[in-house]
Amino acid sequence: MSDAETPPAAEVRRLLRRAETAALATGLTRDGSGWPYPSLVLMTVDHAGCPLLLLSDLADHTANFKSDARAGLLVSDVAGLSDPLTGPRAGVLGRIEAVDDPLLKARVVRRHPGAALYSDFRDFHLYRLQVERAHLVAGFGRIHWIEGAELLMDVSGTAALAEAEAEIVAHMNEDHADAIAVMAGQLLNLKQPPSGTDWTMTGVDPEGCDLRRDGSLARLAFAKPVRDAESCRVELVRLTKQARRRQAEAEAAPS
Secondary structure, X not given: OOOOOOOHHHHHHHHHHHOOEEEEEEEOOOOOOOOEEEXXXXXXXXXXXXXXXXXXXXXXXXXXXXXOOEEEEEEEOOOOOOOHHHOOEEEEEEEEEEOOOHHHHHHHHHHXXXXXXXXXXXXXXXXXXXXXXXXXXXXXXXXXXXXXXXXXXXXXXXXXXXXXXXXXXXXXXXXOHXXXXXXXXXXXXXXXXXXXXXXXXXXXXXXXXXXXXXXXXXXXXXXXXXXXXXXXXXXXXXXXHHHHHHHHHHHHOOO
């Protein structure tokens, strides 16, 4: 949930990085009316924090933003609240453009494994919302308009991390599943089930890593930004050691 000490721009990025879906608002072109048209979309973000959408040319929302690139996305973190309107949410405004980047497409499919079934269909393409402004509501008195330049993370100098992301994720899942499990359990309080699917890593970015187990997603934040594979390794090792210490303390505590 929202932390009153979190800067507004960082809070919006947190909401975007955690979200699995978003409400996409475009202007309806089918009948020429321009009516606001809301639709549900799967969402990922790039390393800077811009939303990524894998969409079909056959969908109305695609025809809409191809006619007028302006669009909005609504993301929130209100699940489980007795009063959802007390939870943080952000409306993100920008223009949608096509993106031809295999690394970003792979990032989307890792986060949404079901997308692998259609990601290579000829009518599906990757798009990015180039963020221009965002409106954050994060509790009483915490209402902010944020410009895109402030919201997005400066990722100059982090190209090496983007290039190594798939390898880092594969290495963690194949060789360090136990580390993922202990981080999920001890740092995020996400307990591993007695049997069934384990938590896996789907992505890393300068601010953290993303986990998935079946239909559940989780986000593990880094203590400080990372910029390449080595600094990411150092931070993951630190988090694993922290998680193992907590586990040992819990096991040693009197019952």
